[in-house]
Amino acid sequence: MIAKLRRRLLHTPLFYKILWANIAIVALGAVAGTVITVWHVTAFPDQEHYPLIALFAGAGVVISVLVNQWVLRKALEPLDRLQTAVEAIRSGSRNVRVELGDNSDERFDRLAEAFNQMLEQIEHDSQRLRQLSHQILQAQEEERRRLAHELHDEAAQSLTSLLVHIRLLERAQNPAEAQRHIQELRELTARALEDVRRVALDLRPKILDDLGLAAALEWRVDELNKAHGLQASITIEGMERRLPREMELVFYRIAQEALSNVCRHAQAKKVAVSLHSDGRRCILEVVDDGVGFDASRLDGRKGDGLGLIGMRERIAMIGGSLEIASRPGAGTRIKAQAPWPQTEG
Template sequence: MRLYWRVLVINGAVLTAATLALVVAPVSVSRHPVVSEAAVLGFGLFLMVVTNALLLRSSLAPLDRVVREMASVDPQRPGRRLKPPDSGPGRDLVLGFNAMVDRLEEERSMSNAKQLAAQEAERHRIARELHDDIGQQLTVVLLGLKQAEQRAPAELADELAALRESTRDGLDDVRRVARQLRPGVLDDLGLASALASLTHDFAEHSSASVRRVVAPGLPPLSSDTELVVYRVAQEALTNAARHAGASAVELSLTKVGDRVVLEVADDGRGFDVRRDGAGLRGMRERARLAAGDLTVTSSPVGTTVRLEVPA
C-alpha cells in the first residue's frame, strides 16, 4: 500500500473512532464547559494522539531502518545490496534503491572500461612514436658517432666513444619505456608469443617457477581482446609474485567451446576474494571490455584467475 494511503487510513481510523466515541458515549459539553467535561475531552484527545503516534510509528519504522542501511552502502566496494523487507513501505524503497545502485555501478564500471581503453590507445601511440621516431633518430646518431670516431683525430676518440655509449644508453631507455607502455610483441607476433615473453620475463625476475601451456589451433581473437587477455595474465602473474609468495605458477590458454580461456593458477597463500582489491577490480573491468567473464577462486593453498572471452 502506498505510504500516502497508509497515513490517511490510520488518521481516518483514529478520527472515526473518536467521532463514534463522541456519538455513542453518554457525554455532553455544556455551553460553558465545566472542568470535568474539559478533563474528559482532554483525555480523549490524548488517547487519539497516542494511538495515532503508535500506529504511524510501527508503519514508518522500516523506512528509518532502510535510510540508516543506505548509508552503509559504499561506492568504493561495489556489489553490496540491501535486503528488501517482505512487505511494508520499506520494500519499495529498498527495491528502488537497489535498482539505482545497480545502474550506478554499471555506469561506473562502463566509464572505467572506457577510460582503460582510452589509456591503452594513448600508450600505444606514445610507444610507437618512441620506437619509430626517437629510436630511429638515436640509431642514426649511434651509427654516425661510430663513423666519426674512426675518422676523428686520436685525441677525440675517447670523447666520441663516451658519447656513443651515452647514445646507446638512451636508446636502451627509449626501448625499455616503450616496452613498458605497450608490449610490441603482442602487436607484431600475437598472443602466444606475448604470453611466452611474459612468462619468460616473470621467470627471470621471480623465484617462482612458471609453466606455460598454449593449446594449438586457438581461434583468432581481435587485437583488443588479445590485449585484455594479455593484461589480465600480466596482473595475475604480478599478484602471484608480489602478494601470494607463490613457488609455482601455471599459465594456460585453451579453448572451451567457442570461447578462449586463460587460467593463471599459483600455489601461493591466497587472499579473500570478497575484498575487491584494485588489481582484481582492474581485471574485472578489462574482462568487461572484451565481454568476458572473470572468476577468481582463492584458498590458503593457492589462487586461480580464470578469464573466458568469446572468440
C-alpha cells in the same frame, strides 16, 4: 473481524470492485424501486407512474456515476502514487519509492514492487558507476606514478650518466682515454634505449598487434624469467586462429596484471600461464605457488583491490567471467574465460 473484512475488500482486484459496486447499485435500485413503485401504485392508483419511473432512472444514473467514480478513484490510488513517484524521479529525485498502502490489489502490488526494484537497481548501478570512475582515476594515477618512477630511476639516471661521460670525454687527455669513454657512452646509450623500450612495451607491446596474444604472452613470460628470477612457464593449446583485437587486449591485460601481482605480492617461486581454447571458449589461467590469500573474503567491491576489480571489469566487457581461487599458504589461481567469437577477428 470488521478490519479483516475491510482489508480483504480493499485488496480485491479492480475488476471485481467495479463489478460488485455495480451489482450492489442494480440490486439496491431494483429493490428500492420495486418497493416504492408498489407503494405508489397502492397508495395512488389513479396517478400516472411514468414520472416516478423517470425519476428512478435519473437517480440510478446519478448514483451509478457517483459510486463508480468513488470506487475507481479509490481503486486507482496506487497508480496515482506510481505517477507521483515517476514525476518525482523526472524532477531529479533518486530516493523515491512507491508505498503500496492498504487500497491495492495483486497486480498493482507487483507493478509497484517491480518499479521499486528498478529504482533500487538504478541506484545500485549509479553507485557502482561512481565507484568504478573513482577506481579508474586511482588506477590512472597509479600507472602514471609507476611510469614516472621507472623513467626517473632508470631512463633519467642513464641519461644523467651520459651527460657525465660526455663531460669526461671532453676532458680526455689522450686518444686511448677518449676511446674508453666512447665505449662507456655506447653502453650507457644502449641501456637507456633498452629502458625506454621496456617502458613502451609495458604500455602497449607491439608484438600483441603484430603476432597476437599467444606470442605476446610468451614474450611476457620470457621477460618475467629474465627480470625477476621466477621459474615461469607457459602452455598454449588450440589457438590456431587469432582472437579479435579487443579480446586479445583484454586477455593480455589480465595476464599482465596477474603476473604483476605475482611479482609484487605472491613471494612465489613458480608461476604457470596457460592459454587454450575448447572450441567454445578461450580460457586463460595464471597459477602460482606463492603465499596466497583468503579468496572467500573477496566481495567484488572493496575487497578485490584495484587490480582484481580491473580484471573483472575487463573480462565482463567481452561477456566473460573471472574466477579467483586462493588460500593462505596455498598459492593463487586466476582463471579468465570468454566465449570464442563466431567470426575471426
